[in-house]
Amino acid sequence: MWTLAALAALGTGAPYEGRTLVVMVDEKSFESWDVLQTIARDFELAHPGLEVRVIDQGGAVGQQDKSRFMLTGDLQLDVTRIDVTEFGAFQREGALVDIDAHLRALPGFDEANYLDVLDGFRAADGHLYGLPSTFTPYVMYYNRDLLERAGLAPPQAGWTWDDLLDACRKTTRDTDGDGAIDQWGISLTQWLQAVVPWIWQNGGDVLDETLTRSRLAEPEAREAFRFLRRLLHEEKLASFDATFENQYSQGLFQAGRCAFYGPVGYWETYRFKYITDFRWDVAPLPRKLHAATAIAMTGYVVPRTSRDPALAAEFVAKLAGPEYQYTLAEIGNGVPGWKAAALSTSFLNPTRAPESEQVFLDVLGEARFMPSLANWRKIESLCQAELQGALLLERYDVDRAAERMAAKTDAFLASEERRAAKPMLPSFAMEAVFALALIASAAAWLAHRARAPARVYARDERSALALLAPWAVGFLLFFLGPAAVSLALSFCAWSPLQSFDAVRWSGGENWARLATDDTFHASLVATTTYAFASVPLGLGLALWLAWLLRAESTFAVFVRTLVYLPAILSPVIVAATWRFLLDPDRGLANQLLALIGVEGPAWTRSGAWVIPSYVLMSLWGVGAQMLVFLAALQALDPTLEEAARVDGAGPWARFRHVVLPQLGPVLLFNLALGLVGAFQIFAQAYVLTNGGPGDASRFLVLYLYETGFRHLDMGYASTLAWVLFAILGALCAVLVATSKNWVHYAARSRG
């Protein structure tokens, strides 16, 4: 260190020597990656000695989970990009650095250089915690050709709900005369952020001004829901799109089969630029009492794990400034927050559809952010299932759904308030729990050792301990300690974005919540159904295949290899494969069913079929179990079967009375492991359905993960983990207890 200081003092060393900035703002696959690298190199040149390490934010599936993990793990991260709906959570949890002063100290910094969206990253005290990347207001896309054919003019600013209704009536038709509508007025987007603008336009809101009470049950909101239902069901002008979880229903618009598509953001222009067979454009959302729309936005922030917030803030300004923003605008990533870039031809590109890009800037005056809450995501997920019912199901009591949404939200907000009032635990509490677990296990071992008979073979014992030590250390540090902490956390409230200094004691509240948590009940049902369907079916199939393939022929070996292959694939790849197979429209499964004249179900997009879909997927992976059965079958004494043949047993009797009983131990092994595995299903559901439709596939581990890392409620997530542990423990105990009746362990003969 002193040499560096000395060098710096001599004026020959680089002033930023040894300092590093870790930046994670985009995905490697993103088109702007190279420009990002250039900006990083420029920044290094301007700060001699500094290293800017740009790391990949991960795929779309990750949903910015990577930055959460890095924060939770206290890894250095100086600049990252978050969604504006998460800002409330990050800022309130103390996960972000207040860079207001650093920004304002930068030469030439002026809020006027940005479009009027800075409030998205402004805390209650007026301080800026970040700067916008790109954003988009929700607008309405329309098919100009379809409207003209119906004799309609393109919608202009100030058009109303009635105008929309009228236009939809005129454009909805059955073009081929088969009695089914194939051209729709509108393809409606249905997630909460896209529904909220309708409520705002009607004078309602999601929450009241104090952000403590839901307004979704109020007449303004209900009327908005009813208007959407009118489009969807009463007049059947909107496409009834069952793909709620698979939120983007842009397919219809892209195919030229609907006049309007929205409310939706700028990101669709990126997809629609390939449309060549009709003209399309964008318009502001129609108004009712007010003109209103919502903004989706991401921005650059400095997490608390930054080692150098001042420098990080400077890099934030760089990313939000012209060097990067013009590039983002040209790529078509969204509306750049940098005003000059947004007003330049980089964004308002006359050679590129849509013609009226200006609309995205024009509606800014009436655009709002979602409420800035610590737990907006949780509220979204609480409302999701009800919203889906309220909008998509033909028969549904909207008023009751609205009331339930409001009640759930209110209850949640109230519980959040109570939690904030809970007493803080001393800062060393979790460390103490960790240490206590280690001490307790050491004490238990010593006690056991003291009770054990005198040891004759001290040397043997020493080498046994030496051999066990590496495993024991791993077990204690990475399993027992964390398990004890998680048990303690299940009685606490804690956000993983915070350090262990900020754990609140909530007593049995998490445990009591299990009784009233509908999502938990749904996930319990989903998980149990899945496990009790997939495990017996899987075992049966595995055993059957093993029985068929136990011969030592080349063909059997080849087929065995094929059957085993999926078992070594990552569940993510398996899920991706099945996504194609089970696609309701273009999937192989439904195409094959169509060949035999059966109309296939919507598989993962149908509440009734999503669990069977996962069971089907699990059956694809029975190779591992088959292998265990195969090994067991091949280890069987063939003379037993021969004896049974001579005794007069047919194939089924031989299997039932001779082979199956001998497989008892292996059956128990596969059953126990299968149940444990099935109850922990996660990756497939995370990739494929993300819990939907509704909560139909919100398996326990997925719900646990969402609770812990998306809704930042590690206490309740720990409770869920222990519930899972208890369920599996109980199941295994029952299995082992009953197995005495059906598992026979072959004893060695005593000749």
Add this chain to the structure above:
Amino acid sequence: MAALELCNVTVSFGEHAVLRDVSLSVADGEFVVLVGPSGCGKSTLLRVVAGLVRPASGEVRIGDRRVDALEPAERDLAMVFQNYALYPHKTVAQNLAFPLELRRVPRAELERRVRETAESLGLADLLERKPGALSGGQMQRVALGRALIRDPKLFLFDEPLSNLDAKLRHEMRAEIARLHQRTRVTSLYVTHDQSEALTLGGRIAVLDRGRFEQIGAPLDVFARPATRFVAGFIGSPAMNLLPGVARGGRFEVGELSLAAPTDATRELVLGVRPHEVALDAARARDVSLELEVTFVEALGTQTLVSFRLGEHELRASLDGDARVRVGERKRISISRSSLHWFDQGTGLRLD
């Protein structure tokens, strides 16, 4: 009960012919032992009869039925396996009852037969045990019981005693013999132990490399082995087989020279059972000469002495303690009537 007939049975596993054109008839109630070295095809032959192996060609008849296309279950026979093949998850009673259950024998009848069979084999106290808790001899009895209980037309035994220790083997051998005397069920018994074959069999069939070498009563086979192979295989200690050439009416091997059974020049093998070689030269013997002792094994009731005979070895089995030392030269004598002659090329007996 029924007779068993095998006609021209051939079995091949891939390229390898295990049984070549084998024929055998077993009369009703007869006890025939198949004996031969490992790999000679005797177990395969038994499995052909059982129906566990399909012959490539040939016919198998049990009684007046041709059975080679039938499943084992339809052949009405019972088999006892070398490793007993008891169902490990079933109790002794369940093991015994299994063949009857498969035949849907009524419960009361079934229980009665299990009880009777168990009693006749001394298993009555073991009925509730599982095979894992039985000794080898007990397991063997259960296996016998499971075969007996069905009252089959034919019993097949596949080396049933080879996993038992020597003492138990003798007991069980006697038990099987008694069993056959009592039931008179036609039986085919496979063993590689020639002494077992000699004591058990009504007839023995010696099998080598997939062919019968000789079929006959045990003592006939012992006294007049039909081939050089049988001569070497049957009898313990094994017969001395000394290859040499007969020329001008004399046969010479090492120092031994004696009248040949033929005047022609011919390659022959001279067979001499060890117990036919005597030390005392007092009585007039047809063949007598002095040889060097190379090895002595004292077995208590007898002593095995090896002599050097040219490049061959001649073994003698002498009664009691013969008090012979290695290196000594001793005069031995062999009765001419006890000599066996075989053709070296075909292996067939000359007379």
